[in-house]
Amino acid sequence: MKNNERNADDVIFDFSARSEEFLETFFRKGAEFTEQMLAESQKMKARIQELTEENIQLRSQLASDDAVKDLLYKIQKLEEEKTRIRMSADDAKREFQSYEDRYEEMERELDQMANLYVASSQLHATMESSQVLSVIEQMLMQFVGAASIGIFLRGYDAEQQPLLRPVHAFQCEHISGTTVAWNSAPIGEVAATGVSYITEPESKSDKDTPVACIPLLFGGDVVGVIVVYELLEQKDKFVNVDYELFRLLAEHAASAIIGSGLYARTDSVAAALDCFDSL
Amino acid sequence: MAQYTCLIVEDSPMMRQLIVFALGRIRNLKVVEADDGVDGLKKLASGKFDLVITDINMPIMDGLKLVKRIRSDAVHKDVPIMIITTEGAAEDRQRALQLGANEYVTKPIQAPQVISKVKELLKIQ
Numbered sequence: 128m129k130n131n132e133r134n135a136d137d138v139i140f141d142f143s144a145r146s147e148e149f150l151e152t153f154f155r156k157g158a159e160f161t162e163q164m165l166a167e168s169q170k171m172k173a174r175i176q177e178l179t180e181e182n183i184q185l186r187s188q189l190a191s192d193d194a195v196k197d198l199l200y201k202i203q204k205l206e207e208e209k210t211r212i213r214m215s216a217d218d219a220k221r222e223f224q225s226y227e228d229r230y231e232e233m234e235r236e237l238d239q240m241a242n243l244y245v246a247s248s249q250l251h252a253t254m255e256s257s258q259v260l261s262v263i264e265q266m267l268m269q270f271v272g273a274a275s276i277g278i279f280l281r282g283y284d285a286e287q288q289p290l291l292r293p294v295h296a297f298q299c300e301h302i303s304g305t306t307v308a309w310n311s312a313p314i315g316e317v318a319a320t321g322v323s324y325i326t327e328p329e330s331k332s333d334k335d336t337p338v339a340c341i342p343l344l345f346g347g348d349v350v351g352v353i354v355v356y357e358l359l360e361q362k363d364k365f366v367n368v369d370y371e372l373f374r375l376l377a378e379h380a381a382s383a384i385i386g387s388g389l390y391a392r393t394d395s396v397a398a399a400l401d402c403f404d405s406l
Numbered sequence: 407m408a409q410y411t412c413l414i415v416e417d418s419p420m421m422r423q424l425i426v427f428a429l430g431r432i433r434n435l436k437v438v439e440a441d442d443g444v445d446g447l448k449k450l451a452s453g454k455f456d457l458v459i460t461d462i463n464m465p466i467m468d469g470l471k472l473v474k475r476i477r478s479d480a481v482h483k484d485v486p487i488m489i490i491t492t493e494g495a496a497e498d499r500q501r502a503l504q505l506g507a508n509e510y511v512t513k514p515i516q517a518p519q520v521i522s523k524v525k526e527l528l529k530i531q
């Protein structure tokens with residue numbers, strides 16, 4: 128019995144020892160596991176921290192990339208705008224230049240018109256023959272820059288052949304008392320053809336050679352020729368307005384001369400108007 | 407309302423008309439016309455002028471005598487004078503400028519040139 132009791136005590140002791148051993152192992156293992164878990168958790172926390180920082184970094188980089196993209200887009204748009212504005216500015220510049228050219232052109236035309244208006248109004252402002260001739264002389268002197276002028280009108284020789292007689296001379300007295308044959312070049316030729324003769328002033332050889340001969344036309348007939356022998360020192364070439372003035376003289380001076388000649392035959396304005404009564 | 411008054415002394419009515427026409431393009435400029443130097447002096451004495459434009463070759467009193475008279479006149483000696491003439495020789499120009507003319511323009515005139523010189527003398531923009 129005693130033996131049995133001892134055995135039971137031994138078993139209990141053994142069991143208790145094993146339990147303690149188990150518990151000790153259990154707790155040790157538990158502690159080790161816990162420590163491992165803690166270490167693992169620390170590692171995870173560190174990794175999370177690392178990833179969070181990386182994430183922030185990536186996000187900020189992404190944001191900065193977007194900003195750069197935005198800026199590049201804006202730059203491109205601005206470049207396009209700049210090109211468009213530059214093109215508009217070029218267009219505006221061209222347009223402005225064209226307006227400026229047009230303005231200058233209009234200024235020139237206005238001057239030309241003013242000259243022709245003044246010339247025309249002066250030409251018809253008098254009915255006195257000598258005044259008409261003087262106005263023609265003044266027109267050529269003041270507007271064209273003529274320094275020496277002769278005005279020839281049609282006449283007839285003993286054989287009733289047409290010729291030209293000088294009726295007015297300014298600074299070219301050598302023509303007084305002379306006549307010019309109807310066909311002789313260049314003055315008579317202008318009378319015969321009705322076509323103006325205008326040379327380059329520089330090509331003139333001597334002072335008695337005409338630089339311009341303008342026919343005086345009336346109803347399709349040549350009734351005389353205006354001759355410019357010399358130009359003023361400062362006038363070296365003819366310009367557009369000179370040609371216009373020559374045309375005006377060719378078409379209007381003859382009627383002014385003939386009108387003044389007819390008016391001279393009447394004794395008053397009333398007498399000159401008499402002919403209209405029968406109309 | 408006219409701010410400036412200009413006296414044009416020129417014996418050729420045609421030339422006067424042409425100058426008046428050209429100056430008509432300048433705002434606020436009133437123009438008074440005279441036939442020759444003596445007429446010019448009379449008109450000058452009757453008012454205040456900002457500019458005198460004169461020809462040289464004129465009857466009774468020529469343009470150079472007129473310039474001389476204006477420059478010796480206590481009231482008008484400072485009035486700018488522009489000569490418009492057929493005389494294109496360098497010595498004529500020099501003489502006129504020596505007598506006191508401020509500008510010398512030869513005929514035939516170009517309206518824009520006259521306008522620009524008048525504006526310069528009147529200090530108009």
